[in-house]
Amino acid sequence: MAVIKLLTSDNVIIETEMDLIMCSGTIKGMLESCSGDDEIVPLPKVRSAILTKILQWAQFHRYEFADTTAEEEAENVCGVISPWDSDFINVDMSTLVELIEVANFLNIQRLLQLACKTAANMIAGKTSEDMRKILNIKNDLTFSEEAVMRKESK
Amino acid sequence: MELNILDLNDYCLGSVLKYLELEDHVRFAQTCKRFEEVLRDWSPVLYPDFRVKRSHDTDPEEVKWQYQLLCILRDIIKRLYLDIHQEDGEAPLSIDDLVGQIKDMDSLEYIAINEGSMFGGLMLKSSTPRQQLIQKVLDALEFIPNIKSVSVSSKTDIYTACSLKRMNCLEKISIDNKISVDDLIEICKSNTNLRVLWIREVVGELSDIVPHCQNLEEISFPMFASHKSYARLADLPKLRKVIIKSTNSTSPCAKLIELFDAFAGKKQQTALESLMLFSFLDFDETSKLIQLTSLKELRCAFDDARCIELLTDLTELEGLYIMLGRSAAGSKECLNILRSCQKLQRLHINSNLSVEFTGKALEVLRNVRIPEKQKPLQLYSTGVMHLCNDEDEKLIDNAFCIVVNQSEYLRALPWRLPN
Known part of the structure; x- marks a missing residue:
């Protein structure tokens, strides 16, 4: 089994089986464009802790990717989150944001969907004020802007 | 971090x-x-199509949220679909508020207004809130700088005509109710760049509009016994596409044949390349149709599979969509089409052509086509759909033929304009 070395942003080299990381469109593309064996693929935007977690996810799903194209996956908008996935994605806000960022950078559509769906579930049905609390963001709308929105929402 | x-x-x-x-x-x-x-x-x-829906079973809360979203997106919405089925009575939202928002929709290019009613036209009075809403929306269109396309299905036909006459930059119009030809002429006169016109029922002689819509590229209409002739449509210099929704006389339909003859007579001048016929053609009609040898796209319906054979004369065809009254026929004829219409890119037919047919079709295609220069033929037929399995497209031999499991061309025509 072919092995590939990945260099993370915190300078850790992680070895993984080639076909496991092929779920990442980005890495797949990088490998197609370079030919040398035993090369180290630098991932300057990915921390080793997150990469390890992503590999854990890829390991669990490794035999599911066979026949689906990126387009089909993109269409799979609804659908339930499996118990394993929901356990996997039960992380703090900061990690969830990082997973979204990295899944997007590595172009792993299914993981991106899972993480985005999870973020969406956290704020679905909540008021704007609750959303701010959950997501820890400040209200930067001016008083008059908010007044307009209130008026319009009547 | x-x-x-x-x-x-x-x-x-x-x-x-x-x-x-x-x-x-x-x-x-x-x-x-x-x-x-x-x-x-x-x-x-x-929200590629921003839809405001109001009906008797629409939750007032939903209307409120729709309206708020409209306020947020107002100036960037390009396509708006108003679906007003609401029974008259108390409205969860004031008409003037909604119309006020629509007036400020600076990016709006397309609007479709649908007034449905459970009671039909008889019960309606023009003073009901629903009709007020539609009238005010039609009035508001005058203030929208970029509006190019309007589709209306409403009982307020007189009002619709009046407001469309006042506009002057429309390029596409669909009117799904009765309109007089005089009104239609006025609308054409003021909207000089009109390119697409879909109509349902015209009172008066439809072809009287011809001198006033010289930029028309597409027309869709039903043939009526009360209209004398449609032949003058062939004089429209830019007309590329004709959609005939129905004919109400029995085949052979003299007016249809006359129209085919008129286009055939203008062979050098006409821009016609697409003909969509929603009524059934008989052998005589088809024999006239095939004079139009420059056609690139044809949709037609037959009871007699022999008509398909006639289409082999149309060697410029790129898209051919056939409804067949009798299923499980036309296999031999379709093979002949593939032999003679070598530019064909799409063959859609609602017939139970067998798997055996696809084998023979491949044989023909291999002989007549050059895969390096041509895309594979897209084939739709009810008989080979199982070859598609769960996937959208299944390749039989990807260089020559692709089987698809649905055909937009064989569906009924919508009343509102597509993109």
Whole structure:
């Protein structure tokens, strides 16, 4: 089994089986464009802790990717989150944001969907004020802007 | 390092939005400025057709959220679909508020207005709130700078005509109710760039519009016994596409044949390349049709599979869509089409052509086509759909033929204009 070395942003080299990381469109593309064996693929935007977690996810799903194209996956908008996935994605806000960022950078559509769906579930049905609390963001709308929105929402 | 959701780029935030409902989108946008911008940026993806729906069973809460979203996206919405089925009575939202928003829709290019009613036209009075709404919306269209396309299905036909006459930059119009030819002429005169006209029932002689719509590229209409002739349509210099929704006389239909003859007579001048016929053609009619040898696209319906054989004369065809009254026929004829119409890119037929047919078709295609220069033929036929399995497209031999499992061309014609 072919092995590939990945260099993370915190300078850790992680070895993984080639076909496991092929779920990442980005890495797949990088490998197609370079030919040398035993090369180290630098991932300057990915921390080793997150990469390890992503590999854990890829390991669990490794035999599911066979026949689906990126387009089909993109269409799979609804659908339930499996118990394993929901356990996997039960992380703090900061990690969830990082997973979204990295899944997007590595172009792993299914993981991106899972993480985005999870973020969406956290704020679905909540008021704007609750959303701010959950997501820890400040209200930067001016008083008059908010007044307009209130008026319009009547 | 603690990460915040605001650290995500717009694409990722938009990917979260895909999993949320309309009312969540509103509250999301009201959370902070960045979120509002992201929602606005993503609105063409999330709401390609902004739909305001009001019916007797629409939840008033839903109407409220729709309206708020409209307020947030007002100036960037390009396509608006008003679906007003509401029974007259108390409205959860004031008409003037809604119309006020529509007046400010500076980017609006397309509007479709549908007035449905459970009672039909007889019960309606022009003073009902629903009709007031539609009239006011039609009036508001005058204030919208970029509007190019209007589709109306409403009982307020006189009002519709009046407001369309006042406009002058429309390029596409669909009127799904009765209209007099005099009104239609006025509309054509003021909207000099009219390119697409779909109509349902014209009182008076339809072809009287011909001198006034010289830029027309597409027309859709039903043939009526009360109209004398349609032959003058062949004089329209830019007309590329003709859609005939129905003919109400029995075959052979003299007016249809006359129209075919008229186009054939103008062979050098006409731009006609697409003909969509929704009524059945008999052998005589088809024999006349095939004079139009420059046709690139044809939709037609037959009871007699021998008619298909005649189409082999149309060697310029790129798209051919056939409804067949008798299924499980036409296999031999279709093979002949493939032999002679070598430019064909799409063959859609609602017949039970067998798997054996696809084998023979491949044989023919291999002989007549050059895969290096031509895309594979797209084939739709009810008999070979199982070859598609669960996937959208199944290749038989990807160089020569692709089987698809649906055909938009064989469906009924909608009343509102597509893109």
